[in-house]
Amino acid sequence: MAIRTGKQYIDGLRDSRQVFVNGVRVEDVTTYPAFRRPIEAIARLYDLKHDPSLQRQLTYLSPTTGNLCDICYLLPQRKEDIVKKREAYKIFAKENYGAMGRSPEFMNAFAAGLSASKKWFGRAGKTYETNVQKYYEYVRENDLFLTHALGTPQTDRSKPSHQQKEEFLHLGIKEETSEGVIIRGAKQLSTNAPFTDELLIFPNGRQFTNGDEKYCVAFAVPVSSPGLKLLCRETLVPNDKRNLFDHPLSSRFEEIDAMVVCEDVFVPWNRVFFYKNLELANTSREATEITSHCQHQSAVRAVVKAGLAVAIAKKITDSVKTDIYPQVGEKIGNIIAMMKATESLLFAAEQTAIKVEDSHWKPNQEYLSSYSILFPKFDTQIADLIRSIGAAGLMLTPTIDDFLGEAGEIFDHYFAGAAMDGISRVQIAKLAWDFIGDSNAQRVQHYERFHSGEPMFLAAGFGKTANVSEWLEMTEQLLEEGRSEFKKFTEEASEVH
Ligand SMILES: Cc1cc2nc3c(=O)[nH]c(=O)nc-3n(C[C@H](O)[C@H](O)[C@H](O)COP(=O)(O)OP(=O)(O)OC[C@H]3O[C@@H](n4cnc5c(N)ncnc54)[C@H](O)[C@@H]3O)c2cc1C
Incomplete structure (x- = not known):
C-alpha cells in the first residue's frame, strides 16, 4: 500500500x-x-x-x-x-x-x-x-x-x-x-x-x-x-x-x-x-524526540490559524472603517505581532535544528516549548482583541435565510458596511463569530490551552530544563564584579582602621 x-x-x-x-x-x-x-x-x-x-x-x-x-x-x-x-x-x-x-x-x-x-x-x-x-x-x-x-x-x-x-x-x-x-x-x-x-x-x-x-x-x-x-x-x-x-x-x-x-x-x-x-x-x-516533531507541526498550524485571525481583524475594521482609529490599529498590530512571534519561534526551531547521533535531524525543542507555552496565551488574547474590534457587529448576524427571505432587501440595506453591501459585511462578522464565539470556537480555544499538556506543568518543566547557561554565566560575571568591589571596599576599610 x-x-x-x-x-x-x-x-x-x-x-x-x-x-x-x-x-x-x-x-x-x-x-x-x-x-x-x-x-x-x-x-x-x-x-x-x-x-x-x-x-x-x-x-x-x-x-x-x-x-x-x-x-x-x-x-x-x-x-x-x-x-x-x-x-x-x-x-x-x-x-x-x-x-x-x-x-x-x-x-x-x-x-x-x-x-x-x-x-x-x-x-x-x-x-x-x-x-x-x-x-x-x-x-x-x-x-x-x-x-x-x-x-x-x-x-x-x-x-x-x-x-x-x-x-x-x-x-x-x-x-x-x-x-x-x-x-x-x-x-x-x-x-x-x-x-x-x-x-x-x-x-x-x-x-x-x-x-x-x-x-x-x-x-x-x-x-x-x-x-x-x-x-x-x-x-x-x-x-x-x-x-x-x-x-x-x-x-x-x-x-x-x-x-x-x-x-x-x-x-x-x-x-x-x-x-x-x-x-x-x-x-x-x-x-524522546516525539514532542519536537509534533510541536513542529502544531506550530505551523498555529501560524495558519493566527494568520486567519489577522485577516478577520483587518476585514472587520475595513468593513466599517474603524481602521482610521490608531487605537484599533494598535489591536491589529498586536495580533500580527503574535502571529509573527509564533512564526519566528518556528523558524528559530528549524534554523537551530539539531543533528542526532549522526543519524537524523530534529527541530530545536527549546523554541517549540516556548511556542507551546506562549501560543495558548496569544490565542486567548487574539480572541479577546477580535471581540473588542468587532463589538456589537459580531452579534448582528442574520442568516442566509434572512437575506433570501421576504425582508432580504431590508436586511441587505441596513446591515451594509462603509463600502460594502449587507451580505458582504455580515459574512465577515459571521466568520469572526464562528472563529471566536460559536461553541465549536470555544472548544478550539480550550484545545489551544490544553492540547500540549497542562500549561502550568509545561512552563514549570521548561523552567527546569531550558538551557540558559549563557545568561547564568553572564550574570555570574556581573555578580563577580560586585563581589570584587565589595572585597576591595572591605580591604580599604580594614586598612583605614
Ligand atoms: C480539547 C482538548 C483536546 C485534547 N486532546 C487530547 C488528545 O487528543 N490526546 C490526549 O492525550 N490528550 C488530549 N487532551 C488532554 C490534555 O492533554 C490535558 O487536558 C492536559 O494534559 C491537562 O490535563 P487534565 O485535563 O487532566 O488536567 P488536570 O491535570 O486534571 O488539571 C486540572 C487542574 O488541576 C491542576 N492540577 C492537577 N494536578 C496538579 C498537581 N499535581 N499540582 C498542581 N496542580 C495540579 C492543574 O494545574 C489544572 O489547573 C485534550 C484536552 C482538551 C481540552
Whole structure:
C-alpha cells in the first residue's frame, strides 16, 4: 500500500468500532450527521497527496519499499527536510484554515518522533526498539490516521493511579499472557478517535509513583479492537446541515473528543512499546524526540490559524472603517505581532535544528516549548482583541435565510458596511463569530490551552530544563564584579582602621 485516497480512508472507518454519542452507539461514523463533514474534511487531506501539483511537496519515497508515503512521516535526513515538512504541514493546515488541530499530520509527526526515539525505547529491551520501528513502518506504509490518549481520567487528582477507588479506573495492565497483555481502564481524552484507524496509549509524562507500575505502559491498537469503547462528548454542531455562509468553520471542522475505555482489550506483544516501566513512563515526554516533531507541526498550524485571525481583524475594521482609529490599529498590530512571534519561534526551531547521533535531524525543542507555552496565551488574547474590534457587529448576524427571505432587501440595506453591501459585511462578522464565539470556537480555544499538556506543568518543566547557561554565566560575571568591589571596599576599610 502507499498513500491512500480520501475514499480509501473513509472506507477504512466502516468497521466494528464502538463509538457512543448522546446515548446511542454510532453504527457508521462516516454517515453519522455530526461526523460526516469533519470526516470529509480529513478525507480531502488524503486526496491532496494525489493532486499532481502538490504530490512532490506532500510525499516522499519510502526507504524500505519505495512506496509513495506522506511526508509527515519523514524522519529528516537533512536539515532542509525539516523546512520541507513545514511547507507540507502548511499546505495541509491551510486546507482547513488552521481549524483542525488533530488532522493526520500531527500524529504522523508523532510516529516520526517514535522512530527517531527507537533506541530510547530499546533501553527496556531490544524487542521494544524493534516494536517501535516496525509499528512506525506499518503506519507509514499503510498511511494510517492515528490518535493518542495520554492522560489519566480526572477521578481523584489527589491520589496516584494505584490509590484510586478502583484498581482499573485508570488504564492499566490487567493480565499478561504469552501472546500479549490485557488492558483495562480509561484514558482521558482522545481527539478525533472515532475518525482514526489506530489509537496510541502513552503516559502523559506526569510523575507516576511506586505502586503505579501496572499503569506505566505504552502501546498501539486498532480503534476497532474488541473491548475498546469511545465515549464522546456532546457534539457542538449537531448535524451536517450548517451552511458555509453562516458557519464557514464549525459547519465542517468540528473535532470530536472522546474518553477511551478499555474493557479487557488484547494487545499483542509486538504492539507494546514499554511495559510496567516507571522510569520510561515518567521521562518519555522529555527524553524522546516525539514532542519536537509534533510541536513542529502544531506550530505551523498555529501560524495558519493566527494568520486567519489577522485577516478577520483587518476585514472587520475595513468593513466599517474603524481602521482610521490608531487605537484599533494598535489591536491589529498586536495580533500580527503574535502571529509573527509564533512564526519566528518556528523558524528559530528549524534554523537551530539539531543533528542526532549522526543519524537524523530534529527541530530545536527549546523554541517549540516556548511556542507551546506562549501560543495558548496569544490565542486567548487574539480572541479577546477580535471581540473588542468587532463589538456589537459580531452579534448582528442574520442568516442566509434572512437575506433570501421576504425582508432580504431590508436586511441587505441596513446591515451594509462603509463600502460594502449587507451580505458582504455580515459574512465577515459571521466568520469572526464562528472563529471566536460559536461553541465549536470555544472548544478550539480550550484545545489551544490544553492540547500540549497542562500549561502550568509545561512552563514549570521548561523552567527546569531550558538551557540558559549563557545568561547564568553572564550574570555570574556581573555578580563577580560586585563581589570584587565589595572585597576591595572591605580591604580599604580594614586598612583605614
Ligand atoms: C480539547 C482538548 C483536546 C485534547 N486532546 C487530547 C488528545 O487528543 N490526546 C490526549 O492525550 N490528550 C488530549 N487532551 C488532554 C490534555 O492533554 C490535558 O487536558 C492536559 O494534559 C491537562 O490535563 P487534565 O485535563 O487532566 O488536567 P488536570 O491535570 O486534571 O488539571 C486540572 C487542574 O488541576 C491542576 N492540577 C492537577 N494536578 C496538579 C498537581 N499535581 N499540582 C498542581 N496542580 C495540579 C492543574 O494545574 C489544572 O489547573 C485534550 C484536552 C482538551 C481540552
